[in-house]
Amino acid sequence: MEPVYDVVIIGGGMAGLMAAIRLGRAGKHVAIVSRGDPIVCLSTGCIDVLACGGNPLEAVGELPKTHPYRLLSTEFMMEALNDFLSVMAEEGLPYVGSPFENRKVLTPLGAGKTTCLIPQTMAHSTVSSDTRLHVVTFAGLKDFYPGYILSRLPTSEYSVFDAGPCSTLSLATRFETRDFLESFLSWLKGADITADKIALPAVLGWRKALEIKAVIEGELKRPLFEIPTLPPSVAGMRLHRALVRKALKLGVQLYKGRSVSTVEKAGRLVEAVTIEAPGRPIRVNGQAFILSTGSFVGGGLASSRAGVEEVVFHLPVYYPPDRTSWFGERFFPPEHPIEDAGIIVDKEFRPQGVEIDNLFVAGSILAYARVLRYGCGHGLAIVSGEAAASSCLKYLQASAEGYACSRTV
Amino acid sequence: MPVGRKRWKGPLTGSKGEMVTRTDVIIIGGGATGCGIARDLALRGIGHYLIEEGDFARGATGACHGLLHSGARYVVSDPEAAKECIEENRILRRIGKKCIEQTGGLFVRLPGDSKKFRDRFLENCERVGIPTQILSPSRALELVPQLNPELEEAIAVPDCSIDPFRLCLLNIVSSRRRGGVALIHHKVVEIVKEKGRCVGVKALDLFTKQVKEIRAKVVVNATGAWGGKTARLAGCDVPLTLSKGSLIITDHRLTNMVVNRLRPASNGDIIVPNEAVCVAGTTSVDVPDPDETRLESWEMELLIQEASRLIPSFASARIIRGYTGVRPLIKEECATDSRKISRSFKIIDHENGLISIIGGKLTTYRYMAEKMTDLVMDKIGAKAPCLTAEYPLEGQDELSGYPLSKRLADLSDIVCECELVKREEVEQTVNRIGVRYISDIQHRTRLGMGPCQGGFCTYRALGIIHNMGRISIEESRYILEDFLQRRFRGIRPALWGAQLREEQMVEGMYLRILGMGEG
Numbered sequence A: 001m002e003p004v005y006d007v008v009i010i011g012g013g014m015a016g017l018m019a020a021i022r023l024g025r026a027g028k029h030v031a032i033v034s035r036g037d038p039i040v041c042l043s044t045g046c047i048d049v050l051a052c053g054g055n056p057l058e059a060v061g062e063l064p065k066t067h068p069y070r071l072l073s074t075e076f077m078m079e080a081l082n083d084f085l086s087v088m089a090e091e092g093l094p095y096v097g098s099p100f101e102n103r104k105v106l107t108p109l110g111a112g113k114t115t116c117l118i119p120q121t122m123a124h125s126t127v128s129s130d131t132r133l134h135v136v137t138f139a140g141l142k143d144f145y146p147g148y149i150l151s152r153l154p155t156s157e158y159s160v161f162d163a164g165p166c167s168t169l170s171l172a173t174r175f176e177t178r179d180f181l182e183s184f185l186s187w188l189k190g191a192d193i194t195a196d197k198i199a200l201p202a203v204l205g206w207r208k209a210l211e212i213k214a215v216i217e218g219e220l221k222r223p224l225f226e227i228p229t230l231p232p233s234v235a236g237m238r239l240h241r242a243l244v245r246k247a248l249k250l251g252v253q254l255y256k257g258r259s260v261s262t263v264e265k266a267g268r269l270v271e272a273v274t275i276e277a278p279g280r281p282i283r284v285n286g287q288a289f290i291l292s293t294g295s296f297v298g299g300g301l302a303s304s305r306a307g308v309e310e311v312v313f314h315l316p317v318y319y320p321p322d323r324t325s326w327f328g329e330r331f332f333p334p335e336h337p338i339e340d341a342g343i344i345v346d347k348e349f350r351p352q353g354v355e356i357d358n359l360f361v362a363g364s365i366l367a368y369a370r371v372l373r374y375g376c377g378h379g380l381a382i383v384s385g386e387a388a389a390s391s392c393l394k395y396l397q398a399s400a401e402g403y404a405c406s407r408t409v
Numbered sequence B: 001m002p003v004g005r006k007r008w009k010g011p012l013t014g015s016k017g018e019m020v021t022r023t024d025v026i027i028i029g030g031g032a033t034g035c036g037i038a039r040d041l042a043l044r045g046i047g048h049y050l051i052e053e054g055d056f057a058r059g060a061t062g063a064c065h066g067l068l069h070s071g072a073r074y075v076v077s078d079p080e081a082a083k084e085c086i087e088e089n090r091i092l093r094r095i096g097k098k099c100i101e102q103t104g105g106l107f108v109r110l111p112g113d114s115k116k117f118r119d120r121f122l123e124n125c126e127r128v129g130i131p132t133q134i135l136s137p138s139r140a141l142e143l144v145p146q147l148n149p150e151l152e153e154a155i156a157v158p159d160c161s162i163d164p165f166r167l168c169l170l171n172i173v174s175s176r177r178r179g180g181v182a183l184i185h186h187k188v189v190e191i192v193k194e195k196g197r198c199v200g201v202k203a204l205d206l207f208t209k210q211v212k213e214i215r216a217k218v219v220v221n222a223t224g225a226w227g228g229k230t231a232r233l234a235g236c237d238v239p240l241t242l243s244k245g246s247l248i249i250t251d252h253r254l255t256n257m258v259v260n261r262l263r264p265a266s267n268g269d270i271i272v273p274n275e276a277v278c279v280a281g282t283t284s285v286d287v288p289d290p291d292e293t294r295l296e297s298w299e300m301e302l303l304i305q306e307a308s309r310l311i312p313s314f315a316s317a318r319i320i321r322g323y324t325g326v327r328p329l330i331k332e333e334c335a336t337d338s339r340k341i342s343r344s345f346k347i348i349d350h351e352n353g354l355i356s357i358i359g360g361k362l363t364t365y366r367y368m369a370e371k372m373t374d375l376v377m378d379k380i381g382a383k384a385p386c387l388t389a390e391y392p393l394e395g396q397d398e399l400s401g402y403p404l405s406k407r408l409a410d411l412s413d414i415v416c417e418c419e420l421v422k423r424e425e426v427e428q429t430v431n432r433i434g435v436r437y438i439s440d441i442q443h444r445t446r447l448g449m450g451p452c453q454g455g456f457c458t459y460r461a462l463g464i465i466h467n468m469g470r471i472s473i474e475e476s477r478y479i480l481e482d483f484l485q486r487r488f489r490g491i492r493p494a495l496w497g498a499q500l501r502e503e504q505m506v507e508g509m510y511l512r513i514l515g516m517g518e519g
Helices: A014-025 A056-062 A074-090 A146-152 A168-175 A178-190 A209-220 A234-249 A377-408 B032-043 B079-095 B115-128 B137-143 B164-177 B224-233 B297-310 B312-316 B362-380 B404-408 B423-433 B438-445 B457-467 B473-494 B497-513
Strands: A004-010 A030-034 A103-106 A112-115 A133-138 A157-161 A197-201 A224-227 A253-256 A260-266 A269-275 A282-291 A301-304 A307-310 A359-361 B011-013 B019-022 B025-028 B048-051 B105-109 B133-135 B153-157 B160-162 B181-183 B186-194 B197-205 B211-215 B218-221 B240-250 B258-261 B270-274 B277-281 B319-330 B345-349 B354-359 B414-416
Touching: A004 A014, A004 A377, A014 A030, A014 A074, A014 A234, A014 A377, A030 A282, A056 A074, A074 A234, A074 A377, A103 A224, A133 A146, A146 A157, A146 B457, A146 B473, A157 A178, A168 A178, A168 A234, A178 A209, A209 A224, A234 A253, A282 A377, A301 B497, A359 A377, B025 B032, B025 B197, B032 B048, B032 B164, B032 B362, B048 B164, B079 B115, B079 B160, B079 B362, B105 B115, B105 B137, B115 B153, B133 B137, B137 B153, B160 B270, B164 B181, B164 B362, B164 B438, B186 B211, B186 B224, B197 B218, B218 B224, B218 B362, B224 B240, B224 B319, B224 B354, B240 B297, B258 B297, B277 B297, B297 B312, B297 B319, B297 B473, B319 B354, B319 B473, B345 B362, B354 B362, B414 B423, B414 B457, B423 B438, B423 B457, B438 B457, B438 B473, B457 B473, B473 B497
Parallel strands: A004 A030, A004 A282, A030 A253, A133 A157, A133 A197, A197 A224, A282 A359, B019 B211, B025 B048, B025 B218, B048 B181, B105 B258, B218 B354
Antiparallel strands: A103 A112, A260 A269, A269 A282, A301 A307, B011 B019, B105 B153, B133 B153, B186 B197, B197 B211, B240 B277, B240 B319, B258 B270, B270 B277, B345 B354
């Protein structure tokens, strides 16, 4: 028997997972087809809603009319972001912050990154130039250099814990063991810290991160915060894992490490996708579909010298026609028209320029999103994921009624 | 091996009280020619200062194919230049083993390419003394399996691949060991004249903004495409034709031999394997200004198209970067096509203490340096024979990270995964040369030369420098932004497919993870 789902979501990143959670909470039978670890695993774990101005939801009004945020009301966006906050609280990875206020978190470059909702392990992350920080790092950790932070916070200091060969991932796993935590604590207590706050790369364990943070703060009698790292990013992976846990609890079927090989359509409907699997391909039937495969980095869009393609459904893609104008002259500031590339959608997040009734699009694959330029990646994923899910629900209800109607006739 | 007789004499005080340094010879320009002259002077015991505006090999030296010509390329159009090439090719293979890979080269004749040209090619190679071997298509395909299988035949010649950065650095080793001084990131802002004679230069340290005055008996202008600009500082003229050539780099080696098209010199008919990558080029476009080095999109298309004729898989290969160099060619009255201008060189004695050298090519740099140094020796009334062909380049055993097998032997604490550069090497480089630009570290260690083009390891290199406490936040910001902008300039023409994807990821990393550009 081939599985039949209410909704099949292609793409298991932030947008796809948030859509799945909303649909799952509404009692729908959902499958996610995910090709690999999504971009959220590479991210800081912080939710950038719109990194301009002090109030991201207010600043949405100043975006160009083409930006996908402009398809949604402030109330809907707020509701979606609050949904996210409640999911994270339920999954033991509480976030702090308000959708109406941007804040700064300290980065490994010593800069203050503008973001909105942040994991509680980073709550004390806002610093000023006179903050006295004690930065802890680990010998041989490749992508963390306290010197960057010290050059901006001159009254700070740093110390290095020798944990043997290590990576961010291995440290997170080892922090969850009592022995490691104890040896770290006794070393840290010997470091004679007088600074106001302690900062260390985001490696404080996986699910126990908050507990571990509390233990260290209790022993050292001062606040501590994590600094998000370059990939592999424990903070980003925690976020991804929490969302996956939630989706699985809601009965979502996750086809992990699978890509779609063929799409079956009949008239104005997508009926099924076939996914590659060991042994034989699996055909997955759905009443409705959501495409949330990401942009270029995520793999939803592919570019060549000839142009840009959407790789699963071969939907029409908007992109600047002249390849030589895809990128601005300078790397920075990031004025690169190619960031506009993506799928143009209507108010229901259905792709435009193609006659399909049961397909919806969410996340950074949306045209004109410019997630790097505006700093709106995870925020867009959350709200457009929820928006696509709510359009899906409306569609499923309408088609069920329509079906019922036609049956009674 | 001889050691220097004359040492740097230390700073003296000039007429107006400013610090003045005296030496015998000033060389302006740190390309292969300038560095070659420095080595030659050093081996003849003559004190000298070399002044370079950027890093070594900044101009055409660093922006060429990295091809040590056998001379075959010029054998039909310019047999004299071809003869210089094969002679120097033999010498360099002897003295510079560690910065040369003896790949051998093929001249490939495709359907439609002139048979008559091929006959003249073979005839002239014989006359000039370039050894050749005619290969059947199947033999050629055994040597380079990726070759266009439709080839008619291939002719093997002793082309090699050469690392121009290392070549410059090794020449400078000989100079430094004998008291020579090389100032990089110093711009010559004035050629000092007294009674109509050039007696020295004022050089601006581009980092500290301090001006140094250096005086010498002779000033040598070895600034390649900038030769005209430099000569004008002394009120002199150098007749140059500037010809821009563009090249592109793939992310891996598609051939282990140099591959040339057997036809009169044209666009995009040479592919050179270099370390882990391949370089294909070039174009030839006359430009008015040596700083005009934009790679046009038509050049990119043309180069891919032509390279794919020789090696079909080039069409789908990942291009990681493009770059351009400007050839300083000798201006000829009636030449309409700069490809037809001789690749030989010319020394111009301005008879006022300034001597310029123009034209030539990387392969003949040593010979050019020898001829120039002979003239300089005459001018300063010193006598010593040229020894640069007699002794191997010094310092080859200490070459950082070389060869690959050495790098593979120890993989701990790698900072640059693409090129296997270790933290220790970065630290050593920083300690040795100070820190000014990330590119200085790149040239000396190959950090950032792979597919990500420094996207990841630049942050690490700069982090190491930070941890060494060497740098202020302003310097750090400047270095990082300068590097990322320059890097982007090279990558921009090649942004599609995998390279575009990687670029967007690197951009996301700097903007959205590291918060670059934010307070």
